[in-house]
Amino acid sequence: MLFPTPVLTARDEGVLHDVESMRLALRHQVRSAPSKWTEGLRKFLTADAVAASNSIEGFKVATVDVEDLLDGERDVEVSEENREETLAYQRMMTYIQTLFDVEDFSYGKGLLNALHWMLQGHRHTVRKPAGQWRRGPVYVTDARDPSIAAYTAPDAGDVSALMGELVDWLNSDDGTHPLVRAAMAHLHLVSIHPWADGNGRMSRSLQTLMIAREGVLAPEFSSIEAWLGRPGNTWEYYRELGRRGSEYVPDQDVSSWVRFNLTAYHQQAQTVRARLERSGRVWGLLADFAAGAGVDERVVSALHDVAMAGRVRRSRYEHAESLSLQQAQRDLRDMVATQVLEPVGRTRARYYTAGPRFPQLALEVARTPMALVDPFAE
Structure with a gap:
């Protein structure tokens, strides 16, 4: 038995309508924006989702480092464990992103186990098999006391039927x-907890896939994983799951869970919209700067990364603008010579940050925090 889907209240319906409106507006904005900076936004949102979902499970890698790892950078200062977890999650998310418009798509046990293998295959053991239903009990321990089981999943013998x-x-x-x-x-899968490990990330990924299959926005713009990964929201996330009880009791009202997710959808849409608008403003300011300084407009993509993410690597700029190694090095060297950029580190690990002559207005716009509205606030 699965949880019954609750009937939405008029307030819920109103919030859902607002979310739909924002998502449709976002689709129009993305389609009408220059591809160069929307592509950068897509990469950022993917990296942010990977970083956030992994952070919920204790794997802490900054979004800017995840971006570098996704770009194939090897000289990123993260632990080997965090590197493996990041790349595994990225591989699974990349595959999920390709499924959003498959015409003959269908869900199946094989698909879910294959996604789990992508996520957990590097950790596969007899005791904790990847890509297979668990063979024994599994518990979610209390964050305050690991000797206490905050949640006990259904018996392993019931998993196949429930799935x-x-x-x-x-x-x-x-x-x-x-x-x-x-x-x-998301709630069904995380409550069944069909695998020995990786259930939380799989449940959040399934939600991302289903939102993407809806077709309004590309997967990168659809996920709420980044929202769930913010510290305060993560605490609320666990608290909301905890309201379901310490055992699998599907015959209950889960209206508060749906309302929690509606808030997540609404605030993530607000966040993406603000990021998109801020990114466009920064790009425009940097384009004006490049024109005034008499430098090639291609350097704007490097400066944009510095403003929005705090740094840029030579390889990222080289690939973004389809440059040769020598061209990318020369452009960045010129920016350093004019004190627009500052190099940090040496050789392969080097990256570039804002120098004393970097356009300050662009930095101010990029760093201005946004305010989020609670859609259920009175």
Whole structure:
């Protein structure tokens, strides 16, 4: 048995309508914006989702470092464990991103286990098999005292049947809004806890896939994983899951879970919209600076990375502008000579940050914090 999908209140419906409106507006903004800086935003959002979802599980890698790892950089100062977890999650997310428009797509046990292998294959052991249902009990321990089981998942013998029921539900259409179904899928999977490890990230990834399959926005713009990974939201996330009880009791009202997810959808849409607008303003300011300084407009992509992410590597700039190694090195060397950029580190590990003559207005715009609105606030 799965949790019954709750009936939305008028307030819930209003928030959902606002989310739909923002997402449609975002789609228009993304399609009308120059591809150069929307591509950078896509990469940032992917890296932010990977960093955030992994951080919930204790793997701490800054978004800017995740971006470098996703770009193939080897000289990134992270532990080997964090590197492996980041790249594994990125591989799975990349595959999920390719599934958003597959015409003959369907959910299945094989698909879910394959995604789990991508995520956990590097940790596969007899005791904790990857890509296979767990063979024994599994517990979620209390963050305050690991000797206490905050949640005990269903018996291992029930997992196959429960997952069969979930797959049937995923492939059905009960008329529920796709965003609500995605939130319910997250709850179903994390509550069944079918694998020995990786259940939280798999559940969040399933939600991302279902939102992406809705088709309004590309997967990079659809995920709420970055929102869930913010410290305060992570605490609320665990508290909301904890309201379901210490055992699997699906015959209960989960309206608060849906409302929590509606808040996440709304505030993540606010965040992406603000980032998109801020990114465009920064790009425009830097383009004006480049024109006034008489430098090639291609350097704007490097300066934009510095303003928005805090740094840029030569390889990232080289690939973004399809330059030769020598061209990229020369451009960055010129920016250093004019004190627009400052080099940090040596040889392969070197990256560039804002120098004393970097356009200050662009930095101010990039660093201005935004205010989020609580859609359920009175």
